[in-house]
Amino acid sequence: MRKTEAAVQRCKTMSALQKILGGKWKLEILYYIAFCDIRRFGALRRQLEEITESSLTKQLRELEADGFLIRHDFKEIPPRVEYTLSDLGRSFMDVISYMKAWGDRNLPEG
Secondary structure (H helix, E strand, O other), X not given: OOHHHHHHOOOHHHXXXXXXXXXXXXXXXXXXXXXXXXXXXXXHHHHOOOOOHHHHHHHHHHHHHOOXXXXXXXXXXXOOEEEEEOXXXXXXXXXXXXXXXXXXXXXXXX
């Protein structure tokens, strides 16, 4: 295979990352859990004002299934569930920090 052909092939790593982190809210969820100490479902729901309960549930389940989050069910009444970063999730925080810093420098405030 020539170099030019290899250069235009789809990057499987980026494709896999897009599938894992492509949800509309996933990066924000990881950011709030990691850097704002927001760990409970209700607090995340309030922080992400426009997200529906079903969307938040789906995004959290997917992040857990993909190994970025750990779900802690305290088996209490009323129910209490908290989310923390897994080792994989913690290893991704440098990337999120860099993305936020880049956005702070280059994107207009929205």
